[in-house]
Amino acid sequence: MSRTVKRAFRFRFYPTDAQATELSRTFGCVRLVYNMALQARTEAWTQRQERINYNATSALLTAWKKTDDLAFLSEVSSVPLQQALRHLQTAYTNFWAKRARHPTFKSKKRSRRSAEYTASAFRWRDGRLTLAKMTEPLDVVWSRPLPDGASPSTVTVSCDAAGRWFVSLLCDDMIAQAPATGRVGIDAGIDSLLTLSTGEKITNPRHEQADRQRLARAQRNLARKQKSSANRAKARIAVARIHARIADRRRDHLHKLT
Known part of the structure; x- marks a missing residue:
């Protein structure tokens, strides 16, 4: 039995x-559109208590392209710009659901330089990838093969601080499920000592709760010490000793169970 999953395959190019030059311009436009949309949504909420969604920011993008100051946004592919607005929408969805902090503005120096292309903005043919606004395919170093018959649904291009270029292809991949062996799997955890593949949990020994309280106090004490000081070195040793004590007691308890 097998199942289909989405997997990203990253390559140097x-x-x-x-x-x-084209990609650098696209990166700049993506960052600008993201920041402008974030500014518009922030002002709408702080001034009018209004939540602006993706459709509203998409309409704003269309209006921005018609102005003299931002007409250059039309010179790059529109898909990465729309994807930036979708990413901002996802960030706000997570923020309102209290799963993440409020979105922050992208920095030219610190933020990741990247652009995301969906299927309408690239051509994949005979193992060659050509992005929108380009006439030649990318010179990709195919360090590993893609799954048989795989066709990318999304392509993300990025450039790191060292000037290295990478392309990530999101593809469907089939994963075969391993046959049952009749054995029981064991996983060591934090909330419980062991969790069996059958769902049964073996609780931690009682003394471990006290050890973890000592560990928390020692870690707080370590955090208060001045860096590179002798007291910080002593506090670090104390934390390591408690860690070792917890590991030893767990090991002894496991030997008793077996």
Whole structure:
């Protein structure tokens, strides 16, 4: 029995001068659109208690492209710009659901330089990848094969601080389920000592709760010490000793169970 999952395959590539220029412009436009949309949504909430969604920011993007100051946004592929708005919508959804902090503005120096292309903005043919606004395919170093018959649904291009270029292809992949062996799997945990593959949990020994309280106090004490000081070195040793004590007691308890 097998199941289909989404997997990202990341590869190094070497763009031509024209491709590097086009991608750098796209990165800048993606960052600008994200920040402008974030500013618009923030002002709408702080001034009018109004929540702006993806559709509203998409309409704003269309209006921005028609202005003289932002007409250059039309010179790059529109798909990465729309994807930036979708990512912002996801960030707000997580924020309102209290799963994440409020979205922050992207920095030219600190934020990741990337652009995401959906299927309408790239061509995948005979193992060659060509992005929108480009005439030549990317020179990708295929360090490993894609799954048989795989076709990317999303392509993300990025450039790190060292100037290395990467492309990540999101594809469907089939994972075969391993046959049952009749054995019981064991997983060591934090809330419980052991969790069996049958769902049964073996609780931690009683003394471990006291050890963990001592560990928490020692870690707080370590955090208060001045860096590179002798007291901090002593506090670090104390934390390591408690960690070792917990590990030893767990091991002894497991020997008794077996």
